[in-house]
Every structure is written in C-alpha cells, then in structure tokens.
Amino acid sequence: MPNGSITAHDEHHGHDHPALQHHFQDLEQQHEASTLGMWLFLVTEVMFFGGLILAYTLYRIWYPTAWALGSEELNIYLGGFNTIVLIGSSLTMALAVRSAQTGAQRATVGWLLFTIALGLTFLVVKFFEYKEKFERFHVPGPNFRFEGPESSHVQIFFSLYFALTGVHALHMIIGVGLMSVITTMAYRKRFSPEWYTPVELGGLYWHFVDIVWIFLFPLLYLVDRSHHIV
C-alpha cells in the first residue's frame, strides 16, 4: 500500500500521500477546500428548494381551502414512515463518516450499505405513493380529477407536491448512485483516517437531502390536518 510510507509529522513533504494534489500544502488544507466547495454547492441547492418552498407558501396563503383538501389526500402513515427512514439514514451516514474517520474500513462499508438500503426503502415507498396518485387521477394535467369547486386550485397543490417531492426523489436517486460509488471505493480500502473526503462530502449531500424532507413532510402532509378533521 502506498499509504504505508506516510510519516505523521512530515509537513514539508506533503506530496507523500497519493490523494494530496500538488496545489495544496497539506491534506488538511485540501480537505478544507473540498468541504467549502461542497458547501457552496449545497448553498445553491438551499436557494433552489427555498424558491420552491416560497412558491408553496404563497399559493398556500392564496388557496388555504384547496391546500387543506389536497394535503388530506396524502398518506400520513407513508409520509411519516419515510421521515423515520430518512432520519435513520442520516444517522447511519453520520456513523459511516465516523467509521471512515477512525479507519474502521469494514464498518464504513457496512454503514454505507445500510444508508443505501434506507435510501432505497424511501424511494420504494415514494413509488407506491406516486402510483396511488396516478390511480386516483391526482396527477396534474388533462386527466386530473378532483371533486368540488376547489378542483383547479387543488391541482396547483398537487403540481407543487410533485415538483417538490419529485425533485427531492431525484436527489435521493443521485444520492444512492453517489453512495454506491463511495461504497465501492470504501470496499477497495481507498479511504484512511488521513483521507476520506468522498465519504465526508457524500455525507454532507445526504444530510442536505434529509433536511429538505424535514421541511417537506410537515409542509405537505401535516400542516392542515387539524383544520378539516373537526
């Protein structure tokens, strides 16, 4: 292994490690730059989802009745289950990063596989939710059907539901793809306590996608429940 030649305090010969690129002084600086770059990307994602949630909020203010009607059509049990699954996957992801930090390579692979399994569980549940929407003609478009005078406004709710959850699911699919690559790298023992940047950055992405769902679950599934059951 090339890693074997590394000496811990050899600051002046930072080129020793194969992962260290020549324009960085040491791995710490390189890691700092990578983390910052990832955060800059996530910041643009925050603005992207922020814009969609702003659209949701405005239409919710305009059509409160339609929002309550649309929200009631969503399955709170499936949404809640997916919330638990996704928060659980954030825990396994955090533990995967920790395992990589401490050099526990087999544990890293295990936690990453656990994370992928939870991510796929989320997507399967989401698939059945979408399937139900298609069967009940709740998909916006020419075939949209909803009883009552609020129909056209409920369609706007479902448009935003599909936009928000669809873009989120796309991020999940990309996340599972990223995790597969990172798991393969971990399985090939590419990471060490001195270099595990892909695990760390993959984790940042995964947690961000989790945060988006933390907002989507109450906003789409929950927030108007009490206004119509009475």
Added chain:
Amino acid sequence: MIWEGHNQEMSGHISPKSTYITIFGALMVCTILTVIAAFINLGNLNFPVALTIAVFKATLVVLFFMHIKYGSSLTKLIVGTAFFFLGIMLTLTLSDYLSRGWFTAPRGSTAAAAIRSVTGPLTTGARSLEETPQNNSPK
C-alpha cells in the same frame, strides 16, 4: 497512533457515537412533536409551529451531522450568508404579497386589487390595471 500529527487529521474533530445517537433521538422526538402539533387546531399558528420545529431539526442536522459546529469560520460564514440571503428572499417576497391591500393608494387602485388578491393571485394585476382610475382619469 501514527495519525495524530495535526496535519494528518483531516477534519480535526471526531464526534463520539453517543452524540449522533442523541441527535437522532432528538430528531425523532421532534418528528413526533410536529405530528402531534399538526392534529391540534392552532388556527393560523399551525404553519409557524410546523416551520419552527422543522428549522430546529434542520439546525441540529447542520450543526452535528454536517459538522458545522466544528467547522472553520470560513465555512460557517458561507453557510450563514446562504441562510441570510434565503431570509431576504422569503421576507421581501412575502412582505410584498402579504401587504398588498394594507394601504390604499391616493386614487384607490390598490384597494380594488387587494380585494381580489384574496380570491385570485395572477389575475389581480391585469384586472386592476383595466379598472384603475388612471384609464379614465380627468382630462
């Protein structure tokens, strides 16, 4: 350990497992709270309560799972700036849409628009322009 040289430890901080499990527990409790809160009729407060819990959960994830608590000042600045600008986007947009109709313009045109802003969003601008007194103003 040979990895204890300060430039060999990449992120500089390894949280104990117990931290992650505690945060996970806190997130679960908050999820249960947000579900319970949703079934209690708080009127207009349901939305802010749900958002507050979500913001709190997101903060926990950012600080502990995403290691911002132990991150460099520069990273913290970038993240803080992002949320600051997100706040500007939300505040300015909402303060525009929510305040339409609070004040009446000298010739009353916004008052007419305001009534419709409750019923229909996209048509308000067009309709109020047609009916605005400017069109049949004196002269």
